[in-house]
Structures are given as structure tokens and as C-alpha cells.
Amino acid sequence: MKARFLIPLAVFLLLIGLFLVGLQLDPREVPSPLIDKPAPQFSLPDLQDESKTVSTEDLKKHKVSLFNVWASWCVACRQEHPLLVELSRQGVVPIYGLNYKDKRPDALNWLNRLGNPYTASAFDEKGRVGIDWGVYGVPETFVVDSKGVIRYKQIGPITEEAWQETILPLIEKIRAEEG
Amino acid sequence: MLPELGNFALILAMSVALAQGIIPLIGASRGIPGWIAFARPAAWTQFLFLLISFGILTYAFVTNDFSVAYVANNSNTALPLGYRISAVWGGHEGSLLLWVMLMGAWSAAVGMFSKRLPPEMVARVLAVMGLVSVGFTAFVVFTSNPFDRYYPAPVDGRDLNPLLQDIGLILHPPMLYMGYVGFSVAFAFAIAALLGGKLDAAWARWSRPWTIIAWVFLTLGIALGSWWAYYELGWGGWWFWDPVENASFLPWLTGTALMHSLAVSEKRSTFKSWTVLLAIFAFSLCLLGTFLVRSGVLTSVHAFASDPTRGVFVLMLLGIVVGASLLIYAWRAPQVKSAGNFALLSRETFLLGNNVLLVVATATILLGTIYPLILDALNLGKISVGPPYFNAVFVPLMIPLIIVLGIGPLSRWKQDEFGRLAKLLRGALVGSLVLGVIIPWLLFGRFDLMVIVGTTISLWLAFTIFLDLIYRSRHKTNFWKGLVGQPLSFYGMSLAHLGVAVTVVGITFSSYYSLEKDLRMAPGDQLELGGYLFRFDGVQSNHGPNYTATEGIITVSQNGKSIATLHTQKRIYVVQQMPMTEAGIDPGLFRDLYVALGEPLGDGGWAVRIYYKPFIRWIWLGGLLMAIGGVLAASDRRYRLMAKRKAGSVSAKLAVQES
Numbered sequence: 001m002k003a004r005f006l007i008p009l010a011v012f013l014l015l016i017g018l019f020l021v022g023l024q025l026d027p028r029e030v031p032s033p034l035i036d037k038p039a040p041q042f043s044l045p046d047l048q049d050e051s052k053t054v055s056t057e058d059l060k061k062h063k064v065s066l067f068n069v070w071a072s073w074c075v076a077c078r079q080e081h082p083l084l085v086e087l088s089r090q091g092v093v094p095i096y097g098l099n100y101k102d103k104r105p106d107a108l109n110w111l112n113r114l115g116n117p118y119t120a121s122a123f124d125e126k127g128r129v130g131i132d133w134g135v136y137g138v139p140e141t142f143v144v145d146s147k148g149v150i151r152y153k154q155i156g157p158i159t160e161e162a163w164q165e166t167i168l169p170l171i172e173k174i175r176a177e178e179g
Numbered sequence: 180m181l182p183e184l185g186n187f188a189l190i191l192a193m194s195v196a197l198a199q200g201i202i203p204l205i206g207a208s209r210g211i212p213g214w215i216a217f218a219r220p221a222a223w224t225q226f227l228f229l230l231i232s233f234g235i236l237t238y239a240f241v242t243n244d245f246s247v248a249y250v251a252n253n254s255n256t257a258l259p260l261g262y263r264i265s266a267v268w269g270g271h272e273g274s275l276l277l278w279v280m281l282m283g284a285w286s287a288a289v290g291m292f293s294k295r296l297p298p299e300m301v302a303r304v305l306a307v308m309g310l311v312s313v314g315f316t317a318f319v320v321f322t323s324n325p326f327d328r329y330y331p332a333p334v335d336g337r338d339l340n341p342l343l344q345d346i347g348l349i350l351h352p353p354m355l356y357m358g359y360v361g362f363s364v365a366f367a368f369a370i371a372a373l374l375g376g377k378l379d380a381a382w383a384r385w386s387r388p389w390t391i392i393a394w395v396f397l398t399l400g401i402a403l404g405s406w407w408a409y410y411e412l413g414w415g416g417w418w419f420w421d422p423v424e425n426a427s428f429l430p431w432l433t434g435t436a437l438m439h440s441l442a443v444s445e446k447r448s449t450f451k452s453w454t455v456l457l458a459i460f461a462f463s464l465c466l467l468g469t470f471l472v473r474s475g476v477l478t479s480v481h482a483f484a485s486d487p488t489r490g491v492f493v494l495m496l497l498g499i500v501v502g503a504s505l506l507i508y509a510w511r512a513p514q515v516k517s518a519g520n521f522a523l524l525s526r527e528t529f530l531l532g533n534n535v536l537l538v539v540a541t542a543t544i545l546l547g548t549i550y551p552l553i554l555d556a557l558n559l560g561k562i563s564v565g566p567p568y569f570n571a572v573f574v575p576l577m578i579p580l581i582i583v584l585g586i587g588p589l590s591r592w593k594q595d596e597f598g599r600l601a602k603l604l605r606g607a608l609v610g611s612l613v614l615g616v617i618i619p620w621l622l623f624g625r626f627d628l629m630v631i632v633g634t635t636i637s638l639w640l641a642f643t644i645f646l647d648l649i650y651r652s653r654h655k656t657n658f659w660k661g662l663v664g665q666p667l668s669f670y671g672m673s674l675a676h677l678g679v680a681v682t683v684v685g686i687t688f689s690s691y692y693s694l695e696k697d698l699r700m701a702p703g704d705q706l707e708l709g710g711y712l713f714r715f716d717g718v719q720s721n722h723g724p725n726y727t728a729t730e731g732i733i734t735v736s737q738n739g740k741s742i743a744t745l746h747t748q749k750r751i752y753v754v755q756q757m758p759m760t761e762a763g764i765d766p767g768l769f770r771d772l773y774v775a776l777g778e779p780l781g782d783g784g785w786a787v788r789i790y791y792k793p794f795i796r797w798i799w800l801g802g803l804l805m806a807i808g809g810v811l812a813a814s815d816r817r818y819r820l821m822a823k824r825k826a827g828s829v830s831a832k833l834a835v836q837e838s
Contacts, residue, residue, distance in 0.1 A: 005512050008456060009505040012463075016498050018549075019470065021556040023490045073565055075419055078412075082758045085778060086751075113697045115778040115786065137551070160340075160755050 040132035044122035054122035059144045064174040065094045067142040071102045072110040074138040080157035088117035097121030100130045185235030186326040192228035193316035199309030203302035218305035219290040226283035233280045246332035249325040255338035257725040265349040266339040272325035282360045303371030314496045338754035347407030355400030359465040361393020366462035369455045373511040383445035388813040394434045395809035402802030415790045420569040425548045426468030433461040436537035452512040463501045522594035529587035536580040543572045581636040585643035607642035633687030640680040668815035675808025678801040685797025694791040701784040709791030726750040731776040747776045
């Protein structure tokens with residue numbers, strides 16, 4: 001057995017090890033340490049109007065709101081977007097956006113093109129706020145109550161299943177709590 | 180009762196597959212004829228049980244048996260019958276059942292069409308396929324059983340994902356799976372040849388038609404998926420470098436390399452251990468794709484319900500299958516002797532260039548696909564690798580590939596002369612350079628470097644294909660006779676290569692010269708785009724069996740003549756309350772007109788997206804040509820000829836004639 005014929009096997013074993021670690025880290029399965037903790041404070045310029053700011057205080061104005069991390073470069077956000085637009089059209093829940101590591105013209109163009117479901121979008125060009133919030137990838141969605149506490153975190157696009165089975169019941173529950 | 184029988188049939192299929200994987204293998208190594216002969220009937224029996232199982236699941240869908248959890252989750256009484264049948268593979272469990280059923284079909288086909296192969300070879304090939312089949316059937320039975328019951332049964336089902344309620348998606352998964360599973364045949368041949376120690380021209384010749392057919396299915400599957408994304412997702416895009424798309428593209432690239440490398444192994448008896456490795460890689464990438472898609476380690480637009488136990492299971496399967504085959508490779512491949520040698524300027528070199536470029540392309544795309552996972556695993560943060568990376572690395576690799584592709588078929592095996600090739604090709608070179616500049620300018624009135632490059636290499640490819648045709652027919656007494664005298668495999672190759680040129684033209688023109696406009700339109704508003712006048716005639720309500728829709732109507736006219744009325748819908752599927760966009764498209768060979776309805780903007784105005792996409796059909800037309808080319812090549816009579824004679828003794832003689 002010559003050593004060089006073992007190279008493919010060695011590379012493959014390395015890859016398998018990597019995938020094993022990857023499975024442990026499975027981002028969809030790991031709950032955020034921030035759940036049931038106060039949302040990290042932030043204050044960022046409004047995407048659409050630089051003179052205004054969007055901050056944690058805005059989230060607290062509502063009994064419950066969604067905080068959705070999005071970017072124009074993110075493919076999965078496109079998949080999620082029609083659902084957000086539909087929710088905003090029906091006025092189910094206020095949705096705030098965190099426009100993450102994006103360019104302003106691209107982001108505005110995206111909203112013009114696909115519809116703007118957001119009450120307001122915070123413009124997080126450098127991604128600092130995203131780091132505070134423990135954003136793994138885009139899109140992510142947080143459910144925040146009126147005390148500014150994060151109640152749930154959805155990693156990846158909001159699926160029909162997650163919406164019907166988890167997020168919507170939770171929103172209704174929070175509304176009931178607040179009376 | 181029936182679903183339990185289906186489950187039972189599935190378990191029986193798994194047991195038969197286990198026997199099919201063990202008994203013939205022992206028989207072949209010990210030389211026990213009865214055990215060797217066991218392989219074929221076992222493969223057929225296994226297929227029969229899988230067919231029964233699949234049939235029962237289909238029946239449950241047709242009869243709306245919502246006591247079966249999988250049916251309840253993926254169907255609904257309002258769903259039309261056609262979609263109820265396609266819903267069988269609309270979710271994770273059922274699509275895996277389709278996968279194992281198709282795997283059984285390939286095994287049965289190998290058993291059927293291998294009458295002239297040495298019995299030990301057939302036994303080993305079917306045994307390897309049986310073992311792979313055990314793994315996948317066990318995956319279905321233990322982690323993803325489609326026959327699990329709900330008790331009490333729900334009154335109605337949760338409906339099929341609206342994205343999947345479409346003809347493109349009915350055909351896309353079976354095609355893709357036929358391709359994935361088909362590569363298991365090439366894989367099994369490679370492992371069987373390694374085990375038997377007979378890595379010769381005959382092995383390469385047997386593998387070739389199977390590999391080509393698998394590749395044809397994969398090509399069609401990818402093309403269908405891309406076409407579906409184009410008209411169904413409503414963004415007018417046709418390829419997104421999404422992990423799941425990459426998962427199908429990686430085996431395609433490797434499979435393409437494998438087909439060409441098999442040609443060298445067959446004709447020249449070199450590259451053999453490399454070819455074996457490619458066969459292992461191609462199938463491994465199919466398995467890897469399955470892992471990436473089903474385990475949820477990567478975020479993708481293709482949402483399959485992910486479950487960590489499934490991820491672990493597929494990873495184990497991947498580890499065992501690929502690890503074992505690479506171990507066999509490391510053990511056996513050093514004994515393989517390459518017979519032929521070749522000069523630097525020869526067809527072997529060009530095919531080697533093809534292989535290197537395709538494998539490098541595979542590696543870079545694989546890297547881009549799993550890079551987010553690598554960073555995540557090493558705790559270096561989370562990133563998303565997007566189309567900019569893939570386009571930047573992939574395009575520069577494809578340009579030299581296509582240039583080489585033009586020369587390869589015209590070059591000679593073993594040794595060629597630079598002068599001869601230069602003389603033969605200079606006309607094509609000058610012609611493609613000149614026309615490559617002129618044609619885009621005539622069509623679009625602009626000069627863009629990448630468009631000139633794209634057009635030039637496509638023309639170069641097309642010219643060299645016709646040169647080849649003329650060159651091969653010139654010695655015959657009459658040109659027509661020369662043309663007819665060429666083998667089918669030659670026409671297949673030429674057609675497939677022409678398909679590449681056609682696809683490149685489609686990609687180049689549609690990416691550089693598409694026009695798009697997002698605007699607010701009220702009834703009566705007009706817009707001119709690409710020489711066409713679009714008039715918005717307002718919206719109307721509409722409904723289908725399981726959705727309600729708002730339908731926008733846009734009339735298109737050119738030079739004052741009305742040429743099309745486009746209907747674009749925003750649908751809300753009742754059960755899942757999921758909004759969907761249906762684009763309105765007027766297709767054409769040279770341009771598509773594409774409209775999609777956006778959001779209502781008040782005062783009767785609507786957001787409307789209008790695209791003019793030149794030559795976009797060529798992308799899929801090229802894919803179709805490649806697939807037809809593959810079918811022609813695989814049906815060449817020498818493969819049937821080989822089947823009629825005793826294998827082995829004749830292959831050497833044929834190889835000389837063919838070259």
C-alpha cells in the first residue's frame with residue numbers, strides 16, 4: 001500500500017470530522033443564550049431616513065413585535081420575504097428590521113422591489129448590533145415583548161411550520177399576558 | 180392495514196438487499212456458482228418489494244388516507260389528483276422512498292442488461308449496489324418512515340407546499356434522483372473492478388453507457404430545477420448557487436469528468452486509477468449532497484424538515500460507504516498498471532486538461548458551499564458565501580475548458596503535431612474572434628468584454644464541431660456517406676458539446692443584456708422596454724382548486740401590433756396561507772417577456788416587475804441538447820455489439836478500430 005493512495009481517504013476523514021462538529025453546532029437546534037433576557041440595547045440610523053434613529057425603545061412601544069435580521073445579499077431572505085409582507089399587510093404584528101452588513105442603496109432597492117413589511121429598519125452597516133444580538137446568519141427573527149425581553153429566536157427563514165406552531169401561538173400568548 | 184403492508188414490504192426489501200450485498204460477494208471471491216447466481220434474482224426481488232411499498236404510499240395519497248402522518252402533512256382533499264400523486268415525493272420521507280425505489284430500479288436494470296458480463300463481475304456490482312441500498316433503506320425505515328400513523332386521523336391534511344405544486348417540480352426530483360442513484364452503478368462497477376483486480380478496458384467499456392445515462396438524468400434534473408426556479412420563484416433568476424443547487428451540480432461536474440476519463444481508460448488504458456477515484460468521488464458527492472440537504476447543517480432556500488438524528492445517520496452512511504471504498508482504493512489501486520504513454524500534445528493531454536479543470540471547479544464550489552460550515556465548526560464566526568464568489572471562481576475555469584473542448588475531439592490519440600492542429604483550426608480561430616465581436620454588436624449595439632469572450636468561445640466550439648464533422652467525413656467516396664458512416668457516439672458527443680455552446684450563449688446574453696423595470700402601474704399605464712410596449716389592464720380575482728388569486732393582466736404589443744396577453748398571479752394557498760407569485764411569461768427562442776405582480780400600492784396602482792430576457796431559453800435548450808447527445812452516445816451500437824460477443828477478448832480489437 002503506497003502512501004499517496006491513502007491521501008483521498010485522509011482528506012475524506014478530515015471532512016467527516018468537520019461534519020461531525022458541524023452537526024453538533026447545528027445552528028437551528030441551539031437556542032440563543034439571550035432568550036428570556038433583556039434585548040441588547042442599540043440605537044442605529046433608520047435605513048430609509050438617516051436623520052431618524054431606530055432603537056430598543058421602539059420595540060418596547062408594542063405589546064409584542066418581531067425583530068427581523070435581513071440583508072439584500074441574502075438568498076434565504078427572499079424566500080422569507082413574501083410571508084413578512086403578508087403579515088405586515090394583514091397587520092398581524094409590527095415588524096422591525098435590522099438591515100445587516102448591507103449597502104444602503106442595495107437595501108432600499110430591495111425594499112422598493114419586493115415590498116417593505118417593516119415599521120422601520122435599523123441600518124447596521126458594520127454588523128456591530130448583529131454581534132450584540134448573537135446573529136449567526138441571515139435571516140434571523142426575534143420575538144420581543146413590551147419589556148424588551150427576547151422571547152424567541154428563529155434562525156433561518158420563518159417557515160410556515162415555525163410560524164403556525166411556534167411564533168403565532170407565542171405572539172398570542174404574550175398579548176394575553178399583557179392584557 | 181395497507182400502510183403496514185407497505186412498511187413490511189420496505190423491511191423485506193431491506194432484508195433482501197442485505198442478502199444481495201453479502202452472498203454474491205462471498206460467492207465471487209470463493210468461486211461458488213450458486214452464490215454468484217443469487218445476485219440477479221435478489222436484485223429483482225428487492226425492486227419488486229420496493230415497488231409494492233411505493234405503490235402503497237401512492238395509493239394512500241390517492242385515497243386521502245390522512246391516518247398516515249406523511250400523507251396528512253403533505254396532502255389535502257382539495258389538492259388535484261396529479262399533485263396528490265407527485266406529493267408522494269414532496270416531503271423528506273417520501274422522496275427518500277422514491278430514492279430507494281429508483282436505486283432498486285437501477286439494480287434490476289443492471290441485472291437485466293448484463294447478460295454478457297462475466298458472472299463474478301455482475302455479482303460484485305449488484306452486491307455493492309445492494310449494500311448501498313441496505314444503508315438507504317435502513318435510513319428510511321429507522322429515521323424517516325413514511326408509513327407512520329396519526330391517531331386519531333385528522334379530518335384533512337396540511338396540504339402540499341405550494342412551491343411544489345407545479346409540473347416542473349413533479350419531474351425535477353425523479354430526474355435528479357435517477358442521476359444520483361445512477362452514479363451508484365458507475366461506483367459499483369469501479370469497486371467491483373477493484374475487488375476483482377480487473378481494472379481493464381473492458382471494465383471502462385461496461386461502465387460507460389451506465390455513467391452516460393446517469394449523467395443524462397442528472398443533466399435533465401438540473402436543467403428542470405433551474406427552469407422551475409426561473410418561472411416559479413418570480414425573481415427571473417435561474418441559478419442561485421444555493422447549497423442544494425450546488426449539491427446537484429458537484430456530482431454533475433465530477434460525472435462529466437468521469438465520462439471523459441472513462442473514454443481514455445477504455446481507448447488508451449491509461450488514467451485508470453484516476454478514473455476509479457472519479458467514480459468514487461461522483462457517487463460520494465451525491466451522498467454528500469444528500470447529507471448537506473437533509474441534515475440542516477447549511478441554510479438553504481430548499482427547506483427540508485431537518486432532524487439531527489437524520490443528519491447523524493446520513494453522515495454515518497457517508498462515512499461507511501466512502502471510507503470503505505477509499506480504503507479499497509488505497510489497497511488495490513497501487514497494483515493497477517497504466518499501459519499507454521502519450522506525448523504532451525495529444526488527445527490524452529486535452530482530456531486530462533478537461534479533467535483537471537472540472538475537478539478544480541468541483542473543489543472550489545465544494546469549498547464555497549461548506550466554507551460557512553468550516554468557519555462555524557472552527558468557531559470563527561458565521562458567513563454567507565454568495566454568488567459573487569462562485570461566479571468569480573467558476574467563470575475563469577470554464578473559459579479554458581471550452582477552449583480545450585474545441586481542440587480535444589479534433590486531436591489525435593497518443594501524439595499529435597502542432598502544425599497539423601494549427602492548420603486545421605486557424606479558420607475557426609479567426610472566424611470566432613471576428614464574429615465574436617460583430618454578432619453581439621449587431622444584436623445589442625454594445626461592446627462588453629465578457630460578452631465578446633462568451634460569444635467567441637461559443638462560436639469557437641460550434642465551428643470546431645462542424646470542422647470535426649467535415650474532417651471525419653472527407654475521405655469517404657461521397658460526403659453524405661461519410662456523414663452517415665460516423666458512429667452514433669460521435670454524433671452524441673458533438674451534439675452534447677454543441678449544447679455547451681448554446682448554454683454559454685444563453686448565459687452570456689441573458690446576464691448582460693436583460694432589461695428589468697420595477698414600477699408602479701395603474702390600469703391603462705404603459706411602459707416601453709426592449710422595443711416592446713407593456714400595458715397594464717388592471718387586476719381581477721381568480722381562484723383555483725386550493726388557492727385564491729389576484730391576477731394582473733398585461734398586454735404586450737410591438738410596432739402597434741398586440742403580440743401577447745400575460746397573466747401574472749399572486750396566489751394565497753388556502754390551507755397553508757402561503758403567498759406565491761406566478762409569473763406571466765411570453766417565451767421565445769430569442770427573448771422572454773416576463774412580468775410579475777407585486778404589492779398593491781393604493782389608488783388602483785400595483786407594483787409590477789417587467790423583464791426582457793434575451794436568449795434565456797438557450798440555457799435550458801443547451802441542457803436538452805447535452806442530454807440528447809448523452810442518449811445518442813449511450814445507444815451507440817458498439818455497446819450492444821459488445822453485449823453480443825464474449826466480453827474481454829473482443830474489447831482490445833474494437834478499441835483499435837474505434838480510435
